[in-house]
Amino acid sequence: MSVSSTTPATTAEELSEGGRRELPQKRAKAALSEGKRQERRLGWLLCAPAALVMVAVTAYPILYSFWLSLQRYDLKFPSEREFVWFANYATVLSNGYWWTAFGVTLLITVVSVAVELVLGMALALVMHRTLIGRGLVRTSALIPYGIVTVVAAFSWRYAWTPSTGYLANLLSDGAPLTERASALSIIILAEIWKTTPFMALLLMAGLALVPEDLLKAASMDGASAWQRFTRVMLPVMKPAILVALLFRTLDAFRVFDNIYVLTNGANETSSVSMIAYNNLMKGLNLGIGSTMSVLIFLAVAIIAFVFVKLFGTAAPGSSDEGRR
Amino acid sequence: MADIVLDKVTKSFPDGTTAVHGIDLEIADGEFVILVGPSGCGKSTTLNMIAGLEDITSGELRIGGQRVNDRAPKDRDIAMVFQSYALYPNMTVRENMAFPLKLAKMAKEEIDRKVGEAAKVLELTEHLDRKPANLSGGQRQRVAMGRAIVRSPKAFLMDEPLSNLDAKLRVQMRTQVSRLQKQLGTTTVYVTHDQTEAMTLGDRVVVMRGGHLQQVGDPQTLYDRPVNLFVAGFIGSPSMNFLPATVEENALRCPMGELALDDRLRRLLTAADAPRQLVLGIRPEHFEDAALVDQAGKGFTFTAPVDLVESMGSDKYVYFSVEGGPAVAADLEDLAADAGGADVPHDRANLVTRLSAESRVRGGQEARIWMNVDKIHLFDPSSGRNITLQEEEPAGVAAS
Numbered sequence: 194m195s196v197s198s199t200t201p202a203t204t205a206e207e208l209s210e211g212g213r214r215e216l217p218q219k220r221a222k223a224a225l226s227e228g229k230r231q232e233r234r235l236g237w238l239l240c241a242p243a244a245l246v247m248v249a250v251t252a253y254p255i256l257y258s259f260w261l262s263l264q265r266y267d268l269k270f271p272s273e274r275e276f277v278w279f280a281n282y283a284t285v286l287s288n289g290y291w292w293t294a295f296g297v298t299l300l301i302t303v304v305s306v307a308v309e310l311v312l313g314m315a316l317a318l319v320m321h322r323t324l325i326g327r328g329l330v331r332t333s334a335l336i337p338y339g340i341v342t343v344v345a346a347f348s349w350r351y352a353w354t355p356s357t358g359y360l361a362n363l364l365s366d367g368a369p370l371t372e373r374a375s376a377l378s379i380i381i382l383a384e385i386w387k388t389t390p391f392m393a394l395l396l397m398a399g400l401a402l403v404p405e406d407l408l409k410a411a412s413m414d415g416a417s418a419w420q421r422f423t424r425v426m427l428p429v430m431k432p433a434i435l436v437a438l439l440f441r442t443l444d445a446f447r448v449f450d451n452i453y454v455l456t457n458g459a460n461e462t463s464s465v466s467m468i469a470y471n472n473l474m475k476g477l478n479l480g481i482g483s484t485m486s487v488l489i490f491l492a493v494a495i496i497a498f499v500f501v502k503l504f505g506t507a508a509p510g511s512s513d514e515g516r517r
Numbered sequence: 518m519a520d521i522v523l524d525k526v527t528k529s530f531p532d533g534t535t536a537v538h539g540i541d542l543e544i545a546d547g548e549f550v551i552l553v554g555p556s557g558c559g560k561s562t563t564l565n566m567i568a569g570l571e572d573i574t575s576g577e578l579r580i581g582g583q584r585v586n587d588r589a590p591k592d593r594d595i596a597m598v599f600q601s602y603a604l605y606p607n608m609t610v611r612e613n614m615a616f617p618l619k620l621a622k623m624a625k626e627e628i629d630r631k632v633g634e635a636a637k638v639l640e641l642t643e644h645l646d647r648k649p650a651n652l653s654g655g656q657r658q659r660v661a662m663g664r665a666i667v668r669s670p671k672a673f674l675m676d677e678p679l680s681n682l683d684a685k686l687r688v689q690m691r692t693q694v695s696r697l698q699k700q701l702g703t704t705t706v707y708v709t710h711d712q713t714e715a716m717t718l719g720d721r722v723v724v725m726r727g728g729h730l731q732q733v734g735d736p737q738t739l740y741d742r743p744v745n746l747f748v749a750g751f752i753g754s755p756s757m758n759f760l761p762a763t764v765e766e767n768a769l770r771c772p773m774g775e776l777a778l779d780d781r782l783r784r785l786l787t788a789a790d791a792p793r794q795l796v797l798g799i800r801p802e803h804f805e806d807a808a809l810v811d812q813a814g815k816g817f818t819f820t821a822p823v824d825l826v827e828s829m830g831s832d833k834y835v836y837f838s839v840e841g842g843p844a845v846a847a848d849l850e851d852l853a854a855d856a857g858g859a860d861v862p863h864d865r866a867n868l869v870t871r872l873s874a875e876s877r878v879r880g881g882q883e884a885r886i887w888m889n890v891d892k893i894h895l896f897d898p899s900s901g902r903n904i905t906l907q908e909e910e911p912a913g914v915a916a917s
């Protein structure tokens with residue numbers, strides 16, 4: 194990854210190298226390119242350890258689950274193991290449970306990310322503008338993000354438990370976690386509560402990139418506070434917003450902990466990660482479980498692709514203008 | 518179009534710094550006024566208060582006769598050009614210039630017409646559909662100007678608009694800004710820390726230091742009749758020579774020798790109740806090669822070893838260092854700090870003179886130099902006051 198910044202120079206060098214092959218007598222230049230080549234070799238050597246670790250911890254499991262997904266492989270019936278090509282995919286993709294879970298996952302992702310974006314932006318603006326007690330404001334805003342998700346999920350569960358939970362008694366008389374709509378709302382609420390600070394932090398980094406002069410110029414040009422926000426701040430922050438959205442969308446799509454603790458997938462509240470887990474770990478069906486994992490991986494890859502290619506999301510700080 | 522009046526305007530920041538101390542200034546309708554002073558003297562703060570980007574702590578600001586202290590920037594009908602240009606990076610040149618008009622809900626054709634006109638004046642027509650990132654510094658600067666002029670506002674405020682350009686472009690743009698201002702006749706307040714820019718551009722120049730006005734006047738007045746050491750040293754390039762001078766019975770002793778005190782000077786010294794130790798100021802062009810002066814008797818002639826000669830073609834800059842040490846005054850230290858604090862040896866004073874091109878003065882040799890005594894200024898080292906201005910009618914408005 195870290196060598197990517199040297200790529201343009203390398204290509205330029207390759208080009209000039211191609212030209213040089215026709216003029217082999219230019220020794221001085223050849224010597225220079227020898228040095229460059231060594232530098233490149235050193236570059237590769239330096240990232241080799243990181244690359245190896247990446248291959249070991251990500252590429253191998255991904256390829257292995259893909260391999261498993263092409264087989265009928267249920268640990269309860271190990272003797273029936275068989276290579277079935279894409280039959281598992283057909284099974285999963287024609288299954289109603291999968292699509293329900295997919296819908297639930299999409300719903301949670303879209304709603305929670307949208308709400309987080311709005312709240313996170315508000316929080317970021319507050320943190321950016323606060324002059325007094327800045328440290329305190331920032332620290333307290335980040336507390337939810339610092340709590341382990343499972344722990345937070347349990348406290349939400351107790352809060353919503355009828356007769357003992359303070360929220361359940363306050364807001365309703367039924368058992369909200371046992372009805373689909375309210376359970377999903379609570380799951381989304383828990384997600385939002387937990388990760389809005391992260392969103393705010395990413396957006397605050399983007400806010401810092403908006404030059405003060407630009408906002409002053411906009412006020413001179415007659416823009417109201419809202420117009421300054423929508424016409425100047427948001428467009429300038431767009432790269433940071435997209436990165437924040439990308440991170441959070443990918444994260445939200447894999448939602449697991451909150452559902453596991455709050456409902457355990459009851460009343461059709463399972464996410465795709467939940468049912469993949471159920472098939473793999475509870476059902477011990479390696480073939481189907483792996484198929485689901487691969488499908489989740491594909492969905493995540495598509496989301497990332499859409500963000501990067503269609504919206505032009507770039508790493509913060511890299512010059513993204515004109516790259517589309 | 519409107520006049521702008523600052524009435525004892527003060528700015529204190531929440532952290533306790535007072536950046537502007539009760540400034541009084543009247544800017545006439547259509548006037549081009551320059552705020553000049555060293556970095557940190559409160560120029561931008563003053564401009565931001567006129568713009569409405571900073572609250573006014575006390576005092577009153579009137580634009581076109583109306584008190585505007587509590588009006589938001591957008592309700593003051595003023596345009597501003599920033600040093601950073603502050604162009605909207607996501608908009609094309611056209612959209613940048615159209616932005617204030619769009620916000621004012623102007624009709625589409627009207628916007629197109631105005632943007633087109635401004636683009637023509639500023640030679641931006643072929644760049645209208647480009648993004649600021651793809652423009653040169655000079656072009657960006659012109660877009661910033663364009664965004665200001667399309668609105669035909671009551672006044673323009675410019676905060677060091679040319680500082681980010683290279684020297685040559687800066688000179689070109691300077692004339693363009695000046696021409697544009699004359700053409701439009703819009704009241705303009707222009708901030709710069711560059712005294713050359715201030716002298717060449719403005720109808721009137723306001724010299725500021727440490728949040729106080731030092732002197733307000735047209736460029737020639739500031740140059741010829743500076744009210745104090747600071748203004749004298751800040752205006753002019755190369756700057757005025759400052760030398761220690763001691764008042765004796767009938768003479769003024771300075772490093773070049775003893776100057777006879779004529780009636781005028783003696784009267785001024787008595788009137789001002791001047792101390793015996795003074796600072797003598799004289800500009801480089803008030804020296805001449807003694808061989809080229811006819812009425813040498815009228816001035817003062819001295820001999821000194823030449824350090825260096827710089828021939829400029831039209832004239833020569835000749836540098837001397839004279840025995841007797843540099844002048845000491847608080848104001849001079851401020852000036853030196855602003856100029857970057859050139860290290861001067863402590864037993865000799867440097868003298869910069871501008872002689873005619875015909876002068877035969879050579880480096881390393883002794884030269885006989887004539888000095889126009891009528892042009893000397895005498896300053897009180899503790900207050901910095903220009904004593905030589907005393908009895909004459911006041912030159913511009915001096916800050917108390």
Ligand SMILES: Nc1ncnc2c1ncn2[C@@H]1O[C@H](COP(=O)(O)OP(=O)(O)O)[C@@H](O)[C@H]1O
Nearest residue numbers: 530532534536555556557558559560561562563
């Ligand atoms: N927001 C602020 N808070 C505190 N002090 C400030 C602020 N802005 C400017 N100052 C101080 O006010 C003084 C004048 O600043 P400024 O008007 O920007 O000077 P300049 O003449 O260089 O434009 C400086 O000493 C600066 O440090």
Ligand SMILES: [Mg+2]
Nearest residue numbers: 557560561562
């Ligand atoms: Mg400034």
